[in-house]
Amino acid sequence: MAAQIPMPKVGIEEAYRAIRNRLxxxxxxxxxxxxxxxxxxxxxxxxxxxxxxxxxTLLIVKWALQDDGVHLRIGPPIPMEEMDRIRQALWDMPExxxxxxxxNIFLMLRTLMHAQIEFQRPESRGFxxxxxxxxxxxxxxxxxxQFRDAFGMxxxxxxxxxxxxxxxxxxxxxPVTRGWMQPLRQTYGASVDRIYEIFSRDIISLxxxxxxxxxxxxxxxxxxxxxxxxxxxxxxxxxxGMIHCWHRLVFARGVEEIxxxxxxxxxxxxxxxxxxxxxxxxxxxxxxxxxxxxxxxxEYKAIVGGHMAAVEVxxxxxxxxxxxxxxxxxxxxxxxxxxxxxVAHRKTKRVRDAIAQGWKVGKLIRENASLGERFRKPRxxxxxxxxxxxxxxGGEMLQRLFPAGEFGYPDEEAARCLPxxxxxxxxxxxxxxxxxxxxxxxxxxxxxxxxAALANQDGRTSRMFFSDFLKKYVKAxxxxxxxxxxxxxxxxxIHAALxxxxx
Numbered sequence: 001m002a003a004q005i006p007m008p009k010v011g012i013e014e015a016y017r018a019i020r021n022r023l024x025x026x027x028x029x030x031x032x033x034x035x036x037x038x039x040x041x042x043x044x045x046x047x048x049x050x051x052x053x054x055x056x057t058l059l060i061v062k063w064a065l066q067d068d069g070v071h072l073r074i075g076p077p078i079p080m081e082e083m084d085r086i087r088q089a090l091w092d093m094p095e096x097x098x099x100x101x102x103x104n105i106f107l108m109l110r111t112l113m114h115a116q117i118e119f120q121r122p123e124s125r126g127f128x129x130x131x132x133x134x135x136x137x138x139x140x141x142x143x144x145x146q147f148r149d150a151f152g153m154x155x156x157x158x159x160x161x162x163x164x165x166x167x168x169x170x171x172x173x174x175p176v177t178r179g180w181m182q183p184l185r186q187t188y189g190a191s192v193d194r195i196y197e198i199f200s201r202d203i204i205s206l207x208x209x210x211x212x213x214x215x216x217x218x219x220x221x222x223x224x225x226x227x228x229x230x231x232x233x234x235x236x237x238x239x240x241g242m243i244h245c246w247h248r249l250v251f252a253r254g255v256e257e258i259x260x261x262x263x264x265x266x267x268x269x270x271x272x273x274x275x276x277x278x279x280x281x282x283x284x285x286x287x288x289x290x291x292x293x294x295x296x297x298x299e300y301k302a303i304v305g306g307h308m309a310a311v312e313v314x315x316x317x318x319x320x321x322x323x324x325x326x327x328x329x330x331x332x333x334x335x336x337x338x339x340x341x342x343v344a345h346r347k348t349k350r351v352r353d354a355i356a357q358g359w360k361v362g363k364l365i366r367e368n369a370s371l372g373e374r375f376r377k378p379r380x381x382x383x384x385x386x387x388x389x390x391x392x393x394g395g396e397m398l399q400r401l402f403p404a405g406e407f408g409y410p411d412e413e414a415a416r417c418l419p420x421x422x423x424x425x426x427x428x429x430x431x432x433x434x435x436x437x438x439x440x441x442x443x444x445x446x447x448x449x450x451x452a453a454l455a456n457q458d459g460r461t462s463r464m465f466f467s468d469f470l471k472k473y474v475k476a477x478x479x480x481x482x483x484x485x486x487x488x489x490x491x492x493x494i495h496a497a498l499x500x501x502x503x
Contacts, residue, residue, distance in 0.1 A: 027077065038083065039246060053115075054249075062229055103339060128487065135159065188497070201237065228246065303368075328386075395420030434466060
């Protein structure tokens with residue numbers, strides 16, 4: 001039998017047009033209805049649900065609404081069989097599209113993992129973090145004014161109403177009417193309507209959002225692995241006025257990121273520059289909760305001088321120094337979906353800066369006589385805590401993402417005292433978990449870091465998420481104090497609003 005001749009690969013735009021032309025036969029409303037039916041009737045089991053690629057179902061919605069040739073309500077309804085065929089075509093598209101001749105395998109794997117991991121990561125209380133930190137800021141500060149301008153309410157009100165919406169999603173009580181939150185209206189008034197405006201869009205306004213430049217920043221092949229852009233508006237208002245949720249995990253990721261996303265969109269670098277100190281103070285607070293002996297940046301600068309290179313916190317172990325550096329940045333989604341080593345190098349500058357700071361501080365604390373013998377240890381570890389998870393894992397993995405020779409040690413001392421295998425890059429939730437485990441006495445930090453550094457030297461045992469090193473020691477994650485307190489406060493406020501009693 002003659003061997004089957006392989007089909008020639010096509011360009012990504014040609015593959016996209018083939019999908020687009022099929023979608024043009026049907027109305028956008030029917031495509032949305034079909035998507036909601038698929039997403040709310042998933043295969044049994046989280047792993048099988050991930051294999052059904054819900055992000056591709058929502059990519060169909062995105063492409064349909066972006067295209068002028070797909071009418072909102074004119075046209076026949078899309079048959080479910082055709083919807084499934086288009087989903088399969090999207091799944092098969094990477095194999096049928098021409099690729100770069102020599103891709104960076106590490107960037108490719110990082111891109112492929114993004115949406116899959118986010119659809120496996122369970123819901124958490126971390127969605128309260130950003131608003132809780134804003135609620136601590138005095139009302140007359142610029143950061144607090146930015147929050148009010150973005151959301152039209154104070155952070156504590158936002159926490160209560162977003163918590164209530166989240167409860168409906170987690171309970172599966174979808175779709176809901178706008179009257180679902182009526183019992184809270186007496187206490188929170190117009191903010192109840194505003195919370196719907198923040199989280200939901202009707203089909204017309206959703207089309208407008210998806211046609212903005214921001215929604216087109218991630219394009220074509222990268223879109224196949226993008227976590228759905230509609231996380232920014234995780235609720236959709238249907239034709240009959242009911243409000244539905246695209247997917248419970250799209251809402252989970254959306255409510256976790258909504259404060260950062262909205263403030264980034266409205267204020268850009270003004271937001272990150274003003275909130276950086278709040279974020280850094282929070283990282284220091286978490287480190288202090290661990291109970292380990294430490295020196296803060298303020299204490300350190302009082303000794304060595306305010307102009308010297310510094311990190312947020314330094315733990316001093318028996319035979320090592322553990323440096324903690326916080327990095328707040330916009331870190332847009334395209335940071336996670338790069339296939340260009342040069343672009344990846346540029347977009348991770350904040351992380352590279354943190355590692356460079358670690359090398360400088362390590363040298364300084366050994367040489368500065370004012371610090372005495374306290375930090376004259378043979379080895380350093382560096383934890384870079386970022387405002388979002390970047391899927392980097394550690395210094396050696398970061399180096400593999402870049403062109404050869406683009407990121408190396410400044411001198412032999414840096415390579416000896418703080419090798420890249422001793423650098424860990426983690427999102428704020430990972431750091432919360434780590435400090436909680438240390439506080440609970442479940443792990444000893446220096447021993448755990450030595451174990452993780454050794455594992456990261458071998459690709460077969462390395463881990464992208466630091467919590468993977470923790471799991472075997474921990475039965476349940478410990479919430480940091482700020483999230484414990486805000487959760488209790490929110491529950492009390494909801495109870496008071498529903499019963500008419502003061503909490």
